[in-house]
Amino acid sequence: MPLSEETRKKERKRIATMVIDLVKERGSEISFATAQTESGLSRSRFEWVFADYDDLFDAVAGIWLxxxxxxxxxxxxxxxxxxxxxxxxxxxxxxxxxxxxxxxxxxxxxxxxxxxxxxxxxxxxxxxxxxxxxxxxxxxxxxxxxxxxxxxxxxxxxxxxxxxxxxxxxxxxxxxxxxxxxxxxxxxxxxxxxxxxxxxxxxxxxxxxxxxx
Amino acid sequence: MPLSEETRKKERKRIATMVIDLVKERGSEISFATAQTESGLSRSRFEWVFADYDDLFDAVAGIWLxxxxxxxxxxxxxxxxxxxxxxxxxxxxxxxxxxxxxxxxxxxxxxxxxxxxxxxxxxxxxxxxxxxxxxxxxxxxxxxxxxxxxxxxxxxxxxxxxxxxxxxxxxxxxxxxxxxxxxxxxxxxxxxxxxxxxxxxxxxxxxxxxxxx
CATH class of the missing domain: 1.10.357.10 (Tetracycline Repressor, domain 2)
Incomplete structure (x- = not known):
């Protein structure tokens, strides 16, 4: 069952915030694969939220800026x-x-x-x-x-x-x-x-x- | 037999110029070991000319600037x-x-x-x-x-x-x-x-x- 656009937006924000925290904790850039693993989402669900690394980066930059x-x-x-x-x-x-x-x-x-x-x-x-x-x-x-x-x-x-x-x-x-x-x-x-x-x-x-x- | 200070100066200039050319040719930074090999000097002679990488870098910067x-x-x-x-x-x-x-x-x-x-x-x-x-x-x-x-x-x-x-x-x-x-x-x-x-x-x-x- 497809999730609502609202859920997708919330997930983007949650995961992008998580990525910023992970960069801080680990002192290194976070890959697309790591972000997926840490997000707790299945790969297909994760890729419904973020099309690719660029898309994830956009969400991270949006929160940072x-x-x-x-x-x-x-x-x-x-x-x-x-x-x-x-x-x-x-x-x-x-x-x-x-x-x-x-x-x-x-x-x-x-x-x-x-x-x-x-x-x-x-x-x-x-x-x-x-x-x-x-x-x-x-x-x-x-x-x-x-x-x-x-x-x-x-x-x-x-x-x-x-x-x-x-x-x-x-x-x-x-x-x-x-x-x-x-x-x-x-x-x-x-x-x-x-x-x-x-x-x-x-x-x-x-x-x-x-x-x- | 130790070489003269003048020879050392000439060698510094020659090798530093060579390093700049090599960076250009190879498109990458040149290590201390590579500079030695390419210089045609023995390791001990090379280390008489340049104490270490920093010293080599100084000579390169001097020519570049x-x-x-x-x-x-x-x-x-x-x-x-x-x-x-x-x-x-x-x-x-x-x-x-x-x-x-x-x-x-x-x-x-x-x-x-x-x-x-x-x-x-x-x-x-x-x-x-x-x-x-x-x-x-x-x-x-x-x-x-x-x-x-x-x-x-x-x-x-x-x-x-x-x-x-x-x-x-x-x-x-x-x-x-x-x-x-x-x-x-x-x-x-x-x-x-x-x-x-x-x-x-x-x-x-x-x-x-x-x-x-």
Whole structure:
């Protein structure tokens, strides 16, 4: 007898949570076969819940990243000026990752490696974060920030400047060198300095023109 | 009969260059034993040239990073305004890495992995780059930039904002999303925006103080 879609959803959540706990306990990635054995389900039942490893990984990533999703949406809905909104947009996710890293650096590293090895599966989360960040950029541009820049350009530049506060691996390498104080300074620096005009001085176009004229 | 120090130096260079070629040819890391076999030296002679794998790795890193060292020193000595100097300081190294990545992405990835696995051995290069960057920061501060910030604070913030242009792995993930145009914009943004005052707006301290007073 086929089980209801609701049962399937509950089973996905239960097993994905179990897999996260097992990764923590055993300190290693959990295979599809191990997840099935530990789930207590028959193989056919298990494969009705999860089509394959990718599908299982999606469910695990969904649970692992749920707090990030929640804070992003909260910040987006908040009535804040764009500078503070962007700061909170990065800070709240950074704090979630840092707390996890501090609580169990080994487990955190393991989960990062799983994420890196399955990057295509987490791309949809990255895309959604980009989509939200674009909304903040539009709000900022309406107030005169990032003048003359396309939204996509601005997005890419901001992501590059703040990469250490979004890529979880950065915590493994930089640890406490990453903190809220510096994040706030970088966000302010971006709002003060980033516009279409930024770039010519560094490349020294004018200087060269003068020198060769 | 012991060989001269000069011979030892020549052998180090020859064998380290050979190891880089072998990594390229075979697409895998080269062990201490393989390097010895391929060097044509007896084991005792080889161990007179290289004390251990770490020592061999140091010689390999020295050759691999020599072009980076050279351009950093050239830029430091150049008579340029601090903004252009900082831009060139990052750009020239970025271009070396990008050319290598474009020429052979697989080999580039392999070398990055070797570097990551032996990070403590390349730390001295990172420290030297930091030292040079501090000199540029001091020059910039003398002209009024980064006002009110300690040198070390400024160093850390700039390294964080430009990490994608120094960490070679970034090319593997971001590829052509990294380019000179964006690098120039980020350097200008840093010079325009970064000072002791940056940070308060993002954290919204004033707003909170007003709200609770």
């Amino acid at each position: 749920a707090p990030h999703m929640e804070v992003m949406e909260k910040v987006l809905d908040a009535d804040l000026p764009p500078i503070r909104k962007m700061y909170e947009f990065f800070r709240k996710r950074f704090v979630i990752s840092r707390d996890r890293w501090r609580a169990d650096p080994h487990n955190f590293t393991m989960i990062c490696e799983m994420g890196a090895a399955n990057f295509e599966r987490v791309r949809s989360y990255v895309d959604l974060a980009d989509h939200y960040l674009c909304e903040i950029i539009v709000q900022a541009q309406a107030e005169g920030y990032f003048a003359g820049l396309e939204i996509d350009e601005t997005l890419s530049l901001i992501n590059q400047m703040l990469a250490n506060y979004t890529i979880p691996d950065a915590l493994i390498y930089l640890g406490d060198k990453l903190n809220e104080e510096k994040l706030a300074r970088i966000v302010d620096t971006i709002f003060i300095g980033l516009s279409k005009e930024a770039g010519d001085e560094a490349k020294g176009l004018n200087t060269i023109r003068v020198a060769t004229s | 020599a072009p980076h060292m050279e351009v950093m020193e050239k830029v430091l000595d150049a008579d340029l305004p601090p903004i252009r100097k900082m831009y060139e300081f990052f750009r020239k190294r970025f271009v070396i890495s990008r050319d290598r990545w474009r020429a052979d992405p697989h080999n580039f990835t392999m070398i990055c992995e070797m570097g990551a696995a032996n990070f403590e051995r390349v730390r001295s290069y990172v420290d030297l780059a930091d030292h040079y960057l501090c000199e540029i920061i001091v020059q910039a501060q003398a002209e009024g930039y980064f006002a009110g910030l300690e040198i070390d604070e400024t160093l850390s913030l700039i390294n964080q904002m430009l990490a994608n242009y120094t960490i070679p792995d970034a090319l593997i993930y971001l590829g052509d999303k990294l380019n000179e145009e964006k690098l120039a914009r980020i350097v200008d943004t840093i010079f325009i925006g970064l000072s002791k005052e940056a940070g308060d707006e993002a954290k919204g301290l004033n707003t909170i103080r007003v709200a609770t007073s």
